[in-house]
Amino acid sequence: MAKVRYAVLENDKTLTSTLTSGTETVDLPETGILEELYVNATYTKAYSNDRCLADWDAVTKLEILVDGSTVVKSLSGQEARALQWYNKGAFGPSGEFWSTGGDTDCYTILPLYFNKKAGDHTCGLNLDNYSNPQLKISFDTSTTSIDGNTYDAATSPSFKYNVLAKVVDGIPAGFTNRYVQSREIDSFTATASVEHTTEIPRGYDLKGLMHRSGYKGVTWTSSVGHQKLDFDNGKWVPIDMDHEDIKAAFLSWFPEPVHVGWYDHAASGDDCNLQVHQVMGMGNAAGNTNTAQIWFDMHECGLYDIVKNDYAGAAITSGVKDHIAVTGWGPMQSVYLPMEQLVDGAADSVRTTDYGRIDYKILAGSSNNASQKAYIVAEYYKPNGQ
Numbered sequence: 001m002a003k004v005r006y007a008v009l010e011n012d013k014t015l016t017s018t019l020t021s022g023t024e025t026v027d028l029p030e031t032g033i034l035e036e037l038y039v040n041a042t043y044t045k046a047y048s049n050d051r052c053l054a055d056w057d058a059v060t061k062l063e064i065l066v067d068g069s070t071v072v073k074s075l076s077g078q079e080a081r082a083l084q085w086y087n088k089g090a091f092g093p094s095g096e097f098w099s100t101g102g103d104t105d106c107y108t109i110l111p112l113y114f115n116k117k118a119g120d121h122t123c124g125l126n127l128d129n130y131s132n133p134q135l136k137i138s139f140d141t142s143t144t145s146i147d148g149n150t151y152d153a154a155t156s157p158s159f160k161y162n163v164l165a166k167v168v169d170g171i172p173a174g175f176t177n178r179y180v181q182s183r184e185i186d187s188f189t190a191t192a193s194v195e196h197t198t199e200i201p202r203g204y205d206l207k208g209l210m211h212r213s214g215y216k217g218v219t220w221t222s223s224v225g226h227q228k229l230d231f232d233n234g235k236w237v238p239i240d241m242d243h244e245d246i247k248a249a250f251l252s253w254f255p256e257p258v259h260v261g262w263y264d265h266a267a268s269g270d271d272c273n274l275q276v277h278q279v280m281g282m283g284n285a286a287g288n289t290n291t292a293q294i295w296f297d298m299h300e301c302g303l304y305d306i307v308k309n310d311y312a313g314a315a316i317t318s319g320v321k322d323h324i325a326v327t328g329w330g331p332m333q334s335v336y337l338p339m340e341q342l343v344d345g346a347a348d349s350v351r352t353t354d355y356g357r358i359d360y361k362i363l364a365g366s367s368n369n370a371s372q373k374a375y376i377v378a379e380y381y382k383p384n385g386q
Helices: 077-086 220-224 243-253
Strands: 003-014 021-027 033-042 059-066 070-075 108-113 134-140 160-169 178-189 195-199 205-213 226-231 236-241 258-266 271-273 278-286 291-295 303-305 307-310 320-329 334-338 358-363 373-383
Touching: 003 021, 033 059, 033 134, 059 077, 059 108, 070 077, 077 108, 077 205, 077 334, 077 373, 108 178, 178 195, 205 220, 205 358, 220 243, 236 243, 243 320, 243 334, 278 291, 291 320
Parallel strands: 070 178
Antiparallel strands: 003 160, 021 134, 033 108, 033 160, 059 070, 059 134, 178 373, 195 358, 205 334, 205 373, 226 236, 226 358, 258 320, 271 303, 278 320, 291 307
8 A cells, every 4th residue: 555755855944034046956855756746935025115026926946857957847936836726736825925024834835746636646756766856946036027017025035945745655556657747848928919839849648738928907818819729730720719719618627716815915006916817806804904995907917906995995005914815717827728628538638749740829919018928838747767
């Protein structure tokens, strides 16, 4: 019988207070099957004029390397957070702190899944097949602009993190001896009304593709635009849709809404990432005696400023603390194309070696900002030892 063990690899590791950027390396276990890795990260925030930079933005890259250079995972903090939702992880309560201070318990959890989804035992990274497995955490708390939003930077962040590994000793029932490789394969300026083609690397079975793009004041309809997934120049075109049809298909694949909540520190008019493509509902509970209402007037855009009013209906112009809850769809301004929804039977992926070329084409909407970026993440099922 296989048994699970949780290995604490780092616990409250706190860096020099004035260090605003860098890369931390953590050695991973060298035996067992690694199913999930939880990176908990935060830093001491200092509110001044704008909402503080979120932890997932401060973490610029999470990378897993084995055998010195083989990339198992390579994701930004935002991409890891989006994939947390797609993998049925605890997205809602795992990034609960957007306030000042450095409370030890207020980490943002950025998990990396080597299995099919949270809790699955059929896939995982068999560490016995590799040498020198390592996690690299890159961070930058000095950033003041992300996707058009403006944030306060921290001058004395005291960046800190925990790392928790979920490892299986023995071979679980139904184990397929493969793991999920996830990496950003393309990033580009999502120029308005211009089509960009990303050629999808071939070689392993494709689990899914994620497109993330958003910008302050730009609606999801423009960010999603028109999308086409083309195998061998028209041999098979499962996706060729405008934004409204993408949303319909997406909600048939992922009918559960995105729910998220956090402890906030901001003034009326401060920029915010509401962590969805489209806001379908929003509420608040006052964390102070002044806030009567928090509202958002760009429901088709997840990146904009939030209005905070007092009981007299006046805008609150100094930073105050409140609890905010949001419901919507499209975690972290992303859409995911799951290959298991495009094939029949028990298949959960597309065999890329059956095709000579695979193109993912994104035609950005006419309202995209000139500085708007887009990111493509590909996920594959890769046999252990390769």
